[in-house]
Amino acid sequence: MTIKEILQRIRTELQLKKVQLATDMVEGQISDFNHYQKIVGVAEGLMQADAIVDGIIKQIEKEDE
Numbered sequence: 001m002t003i004k005e006i007l008q009r010i011r012t013e014l015q016l017k018k019v020q021l022a023t024d025m026v027e028g029q030i031s032d033f034n035h036y037q038k039i040v041g042v043a044e045g046l047m048q049a050d051a052i053v054d055g056i057i058k059q060i061e062k063e064d065e
Helices: 003-026 033-064
Strands: none
Touching: 003 033
């Protein structure tokens, strides 16, 4: 497995977790406002991590050209 494949797999897992958090919110599985704030913070962190991994993948692709 190449580094690019590993990063893509990490990115997929980050996106799946983000979808799960959104599903939990839509299904009303948030108990109170503090829980909501925590979920929003986690989702923001996942989006930032996804952007970082995406940037690394693009950098690898550019270097491979």
